[in-house]
Amino acid sequence: MEILSLCPTVKETLWGGRRLIEDYGFVSGGDNAAEAWLLSCHPDGPSYVQNGKYRGKTLEQAIAAEGIGVLGTNNADKADFPVLIKLIDAADKLSVQVHPDNGYARRVENENGKTEAWLILDAAPGAQLVYGVNREVDRPAFAQAVANGTLDTLLNFVSVKAGDVVFIPAGMLHAIGAGILLAEVQQSSNTTYRVFDYNRRDKNGKLRQLHVQKATDVVDLRVPTGSFAPMGKRTVRPGGAKTLLTSCAYFSMTKTEVSGTLEDAADDRSFVSLLVLSGEGTLAGNNQTIVLKKGVSIFVPAGTAYTLNGEITLLETGT
Secondary structure, three states: OEEEEEEEEEEOOOOOOOHHHOOOOOOOOOOOOOEEEHHHOOOOOOOEOOOHHHHEHHHHHHHHOHHHHHHHHOOOOOOOEEEEEEEEOOOOOOOOEOOOOOOHHHHOOOOOOOOOEEEEEEEOOOOOEEEEEEEOOOHHHHHHHHHHHHHHHHHHEEEOOOEEEEEEEOOOOOEEOEEHHHHHHHHOOOOOOEEEEOEEEEOOOOOOOOOHHHHHHHOOOOOOOOOOOOOOOOOOEEOOEEEEEEEEEOOOEEEEEEEEEEEEEEEEOOOOOOOOOEEEEEEEEOOEEEEEOOOOOOEEEOOEEEEEEEEEEEEEEOO
């Protein structure tokens, strides 16, 4: 299979900013661009092939034509494409929300659960996230706090900066704060349970839907532990360096830095997604050369060697 360069579905929301438009050249068709779904086979926002024989097709259509083997042996028994990768620009704060695990989501929503991780690309001074609860409570106390408007007293607010890695397992309360630009890797799912949205109204004047009972069903009310540091140490190799950011049962995230020429490959176990975070260069492989610049998303089929050239920083994702 050819190495694919992808074009995202771009979404406008009431909290989105304009950096994805002004800095990346993405177009939402609206006044802002909150999310760019850069690697996606989800029906709510597919990514599209920009090169080669599948140009204009969705990534899902290209994979279906080639066969599931291009996803690697780790994904041979999966019914759905395993991950979804986004850029998110939050000019305003997002709702306080939680995602279900696989068991609940498949039973209730007929789709995957949602564990995700964020790489903070930029954060305004003082920018904060909601990251779980600040003290352990039971479900009745949580539901009461939602009902009486005191949920904010239970929320764990944390400051973040560029380079932080934030792992959000299914069940954790969370919210991206205003002034944050991030890359998100998640299970391929679009199930979100909102518990509080600051009483904001959409462009039609309607309050956004909340999902309090479902959120109460799935929320993990243990106090989170750990840091936002990368999981691994920076490892220098010919032509660049790699840093493991995080890894879980669903995906791994690695920061890849290229300075010159770096030889790499997607092995037989998994495809590789490459998202260019900064810099310029080229990718060569399978008798192809693809120009790389900020915001470019690449799908490398399993079992494919490639060469990166230039001065580039990328987010590399595998499964």
